[in-house]
Amino acid sequence: MSLFKWINNVSNNERPRKAWFSFVCLIFIVLIIIPSIFVVLKMFTEWDIVSGVLGDPEKTSLIWGALWNSFSIAAIVTVVDIVIGIPMAWILVRKQFRGKKYLDTLMDMPLVFPTGALGFSVVLFWGAPNGIDIPGLGMVLSPYIMLILLHIIFTYPYMVRSLSAILEQIEPNYETAAMTLSASRFTAVRTITLPLFRAGLVTGTILCFARSLSETGGTYAALLLMNANGIFFTGPTFIKHMKEIQDPTAMGSMILISVLMIVFALILLVVVKLLIMRFKIPIKKVWPHLGRKLSRGAVPKLKDAFSIAFLAIIVLLPTFYIFTYLTQPMADIDFVALMSAIGTSFAVAGVAVVFGIVFGIPIALYIARKRDTKLGKILDNLVNVPLIIPTTALGFSLGLFWSTIYAGGSLNLLMVVLGHMAFTFPLVVRNISGAVEEVDQSYEEVAMTLGAKPFQTFTKVLMPIIQSSVIAGAILAFTRSLGETGATLAIDRSANTVPVYIINLLDAGKHSEAAFCSIILIAICFVFMLVLRLVVSRGGRHT
Amino acid sequence: MKIRLDNISMRFGDFYAIKNISLSIARGEYLTILGPSGCGKTTLIKVISGIWQPTEGKVFVDERDVTDVPIEDRDTGYVFQNIALFPNMTIKENVGYSPRVRNMPEEEIDQIAKDHLELVKMFDRAGMLPSELSGGEQQKVAIARALASGSKMLMLDEPFSALDARVRVELRYEIRRLVKKLGITVLHVTHDQEEAMSVSDRIILMRAGGIQEIGTPLDMYRNPKSIFAAYFIGETNLMECTVLDKTKAGRTVLRLRGGRTVRASKSSFYSGDPVVISVRPENVYTANDGLEAKVIGIVFMGTYWRIRTLAETSDYIDYNISANDEVPQIGDEVRLVFNKKATKVFERPEEGLEEAIKLE
Structure with missing residues (x-):
């Protein structure tokens, strides 16, 4: 309690507050931003080996192919997510029905699954002859299509969540008002609600795109099971591949593709933002009859049915398909190895999340409250950087940075932790700053007029209000870290986290073991989340 | 339309x-x-x-x-x-x-x-x-x-x-x-x-x-x-009382709590009926004779004075005075009379007066 008092008293002075904030910014820049983009600098210092790769048409065509696959898959997935996500967000926000809570929970399920397990499950489901084989069609999906189906699963929740968050803030009266003015619901939505949707669309698009671009574990697992590994590459699996082969020019290829992914991703971020903000849905022309036809009777019902069916067939069934392994005899699992991997993963995720909360809150507060200042804008954009950069490239860059600074090899696990800190940080900050923006500042002002000191105001007033968002951000970051394969592998190929362990099992052809390990992991994650939510809600009730 | x-x-x-x-x-x-x-x-x-x-x-x-x-x-x-x-x-x-x-x-x-x-x-x-x-x-x-x-x-x-x-x-x-x-x-x-x-x-x-x-x-x-309606639209004084009689002109004669009698507008009630009378503040005047009441509150309403009194019937009775007139002091004794044409008689509600004027 005395520490609390001490902080409280200190917080009353401007100078220590500033010093703390400067320290946080410094940590943010040095630990997260610089290592994330260090590889760009490296490209210039190591230009010789990079230019060597550029001169080799065989390698460049491989790199371009991988990049094309990554970016085109991400683009297709994002577009599908938008088209399917909008009606789903509508159902979740505007409709009241029984069982909505369950639908809401089911939506997030794919996020709890380690992506490696997800990739496995999806191939099992879609891949003939093991999974669904549509008779007569002899449907065998190409790796490209398979990856699109896979990537939709774990990006879809991000899109639906971003869109719902915005839709919740849009006054439903706008549509009603438009309808009293003789607009059909279709026209009302098209001319009023959709144009107001842009901010959510930007966030959703960026999140989905970045997530798809980053994905390594699931993609690798899927390619492996389809025997397409080494033939078909995406950016991240290419880096993984290069790390594994003993080739003197591998370094050059990895630097080149990492830099290209980072640069393209950042350019894309700017372009998407501009495009969506500039793009105007044409509202001058209306079709009263068509609009009425589309707004009544079967069409809206079909649309809802289609959204639910899409969620069930494309997202949920393939996700849970791995559980069919439970009908088979239990595989021989090396429990010691699995538990040690799970322990490592939980430790890494835990440290990353705690770091994110401690250092993320000051930055989130600054972004939310001082968005209009120059520093606020800079921080706002900088925080997005590790989010946009494909995690494999980020991990690779980070590994290069720290090994340049410290040559010893024994700190690999620490580097993995630093890597996970970098890509989970934005998730925590985004969630918290979003919540803080919603909170009327007058609450804190009132607390101050009643004699509360700044730190007290924060812990007693603001924190309880935003608590649930902090926890949501922490859970998101935790699951994200738990499922991450690409960054971990790019930093340290021998790292002993669960996703890597599962990938290694798959690599060794131990499918059944991999499946059972995944199921155990999913169960542990699920129980962990449940307990966390329970503890938190109980804590909330007591205070 | x-x-x-x-x-x-x-x-x-x-x-x-x-x-x-x-x-x-x-x-x-x-x-x-x-x-x-x-x-x-x-x-x-x-x-x-x-x-x-x-x-x-x-x-x-x-x-x-x-x-x-x-x-x-x-x-x-x-x-x-x-x-x-x-x-x-x-x-x-x-x-x-x-x-x-x-x-x-x-x-x-x-x-x-x-x-x-x-x-x-x-x-x-x-x-x-x-x-x-x-x-x-x-x-x-x-x-x-x-x-x-x-x-x-x-x-x-x-x-x-x-x-x-x-x-x-x-x-x-x-x-x-x-x-x-x-x-x-x-x-x-x-x-x-x-x-x-x-x-x-x-x-x-x-x-x-x-x-x-x-x-x-x-x-x-x-x-x-x-x-x-009397209570919600405009302001009014409500008093529980009992019908005593009717005048030849058809006006209702009532006995207030405490025994004093007043006259009100025409109504269809009979002697002995329990009723409630409603009289708006602007229809209450001070006089030399009438209901005894003690001033307990004075508020300037912007264009006139609103005087609150506690009457001998144990009812609060409000009345208005023009902004230009002299205002009584708190604790002053006043005598109140009602404009009988503007005094409305209602059946006393079974559920009680409080319940009848409750807003929800």
Whole structure:
């Protein structure tokens, strides 16, 4: 309690507050931003080996192919997510029905699954002859299509969540008002609600795109099971591949593709933002009859049915398909190895999340409250950087940075932790700053007029209000870290986290073991989340 | 347009927001719906305008059953409490929205928007966004937008509740002038009785999902048919008493608590009936003789003094004094008499007086 008092008293002075904030910014820049983009600098210092790769048409065509696959898959997935996500967000926000809570929970399920397990499950489901084989069609999906189906699963929740968050803030009266003015619901939505949707669309698009671009574990697992590994590459699996082969020019290829992914991703971020903000849905022309036809009777019902069916067939069934392994005899699992991997993963995720909360809150507060200042804008954009950069490239860059600074090899696990800190940080900050923006500042002002000191105001007033968002951000970051394969592998190929362990099992052809390990992991994650939510809600009730 | 409601109910689960409402509204009539919060005022106009479908009953417009006609084909202007101007469109685009979604030619849309903006004297703001206007201006635009739909029915859902007192007063006369000129039937929900009194042709007083009373403002003020109406519209002193007798002229003679007798207006009660009398503060005077009372509070109301007394009957009785007159001191003894023509007699409610005037 005395520490609390001490902080409280200190917080009353401007100078220590500033010093703390400067320290946080410094940590943010040095630990997260610089290592994330260090590889760009490296490209210039190591230009010789990079230019060597550029001169080799065989390698460049491989790199371009991988990049094309990554970016085109991400683009297709994002577009599908938008088209399917909008009606789903509508159902979740505007409709009241029984069982909505369950639908809401089911939506997030794919996020709890380690992506490696997800990739496995999806191939099992879609891949003939093991999974669904549509008779007569002899449907065998190409790796490209398979990856699109896979990537939709774990990006879809991000899109639906971003869109719902915005839709919740849009006054439903706008549509009603438009309808009293003789607009059909279709026209009302098209001319009023959709144009107001842009901010959510930007966030959703960026999140989905970045997530798809980053994905390594699931993609690798899927390619492996389809025997397409080494033939078909995406950016991240290419880096993984290069790390594994003993080739003197591998370094050059990895630097080149990492830099290209980072640069393209950042350019894309700017372009998407501009495009969506500039793009105007044409509202001058209306079709009263068509609009009425589309707004009544079967069409809206079909649309809802289609959204639910899409969620069930494309997202949920393939996700849970791995559980069919439970009908088979239990595989021989090396429990010691699995538990040690799970322990490592939980430790890494835990440290990353705690770091994110401690250092993320000051930055989130600054972004939310001082968005209009120059520093606020800079921080706002900088925080997005590790989010946009494909995690494999980020991990690779980070590994290069720290090994340049410290040559010893024994700190690999620490580097993995630093890597996970970098890509989970934005998730925590985004969630918290979003919540803080919603909170009327007058609450804190009132607390101050009643004699509360700044730190007290924060812990007693603001924190309880935003608590649930902090926890949501922490859970998101935790699951994200738990499922991450690409960054971990790019930093340290021998790292002993669960996703890597599962990938290694798959690599060794131990499918059944991999499946059972995944199921155990999913169960542990699920129980962990449940307990966390329970503890938190109980804590909330007591205070 | 003529509106008729036939036994309308709106149920949410087990709760009736409005129940068994039947009502007839003449073409071009300006009606206000008054009542405490939660009495179903807004539900009623939402059902009439088609935003909600009633769970029972029928809505007729010009004797055509429109109950199942969807909202976009109802042709009813609606002005929302929170204004709800479309934030992504300029003022002019907002006002031109209705003609646009009816696919009118561009010049016509332009003309309609211009005419209606001029009607509310907002044409100079045509190119601005809603967020650039003050609350009162936004509400004017919202009204112009509703009128631009060409609808002959207008629902106003507490349109002025967020506005400054002065803006509110100006705007309400402005609207009345406008709709009367255009011959539009208006249903205006408000909780401001002064507003209801000053603009309506008739007032609908609602309570707990039902219609308590309908009448012209003056009639409702002077001759309320229920204790609740007397209490809710204007201010009044309510006293429990018993009928003693009737005078030859038919006036009721009553015995107040404590035994003193007073005379009131004509009524149909008989000797011995338990009743409640209602007398408004402006109908209570001080005199040399009458009810003994002690002054316990004095408040300047802006244009007159309101004196609160505790009478010998154990009732609180309020009366008014002109701002120019001399004011008594707290603790002074006064004698009070009532204007007997303006003293209304009601049956004493079985559930008790408190219950009868409860707002929920």
